[in-house]
Amino acid sequence: MMKTVTLDVNCSDTVDQIKSKFSAIEGIDKSTQEMFFSGMHLKNENTIAHYNIMTNSSVDLYVTDGIQIFVKIPSVGKTIKLNVKKSSTVSDVKAEIEQVEGICMNKQILMYAGRQLEDNHMITQCDFRNDQTLVLVCPTDTSDTLVGLPVCSQVLTGMQSGVGMVFPDSQTLQDQRVKNNDTVLLKENVQFFVKTWEGRTLIMVLKKSDSVKEITKRIEEKLLLKEDMYYLCHRGFVLYPWDTLQNHKVVNNSTIYIRLRNSVFMDPKAKKG
Known part of the structure; x- marks a missing residue:
């Protein structure tokens, strides 16, 4: 479409403001x-x-299907x-990354x-618009050693007045009164995924020693789903509230599935183990 539109602007206006007008x-x-x-x-x-654009200057405008997005890489x-492009697929975005x-x-x-x-979905199908942010999760190989332990899996603890304390990520060692030759303990967290019956995926980070009960608490907070309405499965086994993540061999990037009790799957109350 060839069309000329006259705009009244100020020299201090940004290009973004002109686009808005x-x-x-x-x-x-x-x-x-x-x-x-x-050019x-x-x-x-x-x-x-x-750009030294003066009165009565002509600016060329092209309309595209482009969109600007942000990708956060924790x-x-x-x-x-x-x-x-809005017509791009998620796979195209991954290729760009x-x-x-x-x-x-x-x-x-x-x-x-x-x-x-999903890789085959187009940007328009994902219901996000210009300037919105995606989160990129990069699975890592798990290891029993400290070498290559993902940052998200690390918890630093120390003793303060004879009591073990977890060090918040936002604080410095000085804030925690850590002195020369003090001992700081490194414990391992587990980052894992919880997949709902609708295909949604929640990302959780807990300690290996945490019980399955901690997962159900977070599910209730995020999905408003009561514990008696579902049960959890991992690697074909039902998870019980009193068990720990370590007992069920939940490691980094494992996937735990939410099964509704009225589904075709076996109700865990019927049989334990």
């Missing part, structure tokens, strides 16, 4: 707008003055920005709003 007139979402002046691609954060404490960060596609799990995104 154009959107108010023409109803075209600013996330789909790309502007060019004298230069105009960046949202820059002003009109930055394992490395980093968030990256990607420009993708591999190109930018070098993380193999088959080691990527993309999460949004508490659910895992």
Whole structure:
């Protein structure tokens, strides 16, 4: 469509503000707008003055199906920005991440709003819009040694006045009054997934010594699902509230499944073990 629209702007207006003004007139979402002046691609954060755009200048506008998203990578404490098409699939996004960060596609799990995104789904099917954030979970090989122990699996503890205390991640060793030659204990957490009957995936991090009861507490908080309405399964076995994660060999990146009691699966009350 060839059309000319006149806009009243200030030299201090940013490109993003101009896109908003154009959107108010023409109803075209600013996330789909790309502007060019004298062959230069105009960046949202820059002003009109930055590009030396004068009165009666002409700016070219192209409408695309592009969308800008952010991908948070907790394992490395980093968030990256990607420009993708709305028609792209989740697999396409993973390929872009591999190109930018070098993380193999088959080691990527993309999460949004508490659910895992399927590779064959398009961006438009995932119900997220411009400038929203995905979370990238990178499965790691588990190990019985401290070498390569994932950061999310580490818990530091120490003694304070004869009492064992967990050190919060946000505090320094000085905050915890750790002195030279003091001993700090490293305990291991387990990051695992809980998959619902609807296909949603929850990410949880607990200590190996925690009981299954801790999982049910979190499920009730996040899904408002009472414990008597379901039971948990891992590797084909029913998990009981009094058992620990270690007893059931729940390791990093394991998946625990929620089974409704009115499903076709055996009710665990009928048989133990």
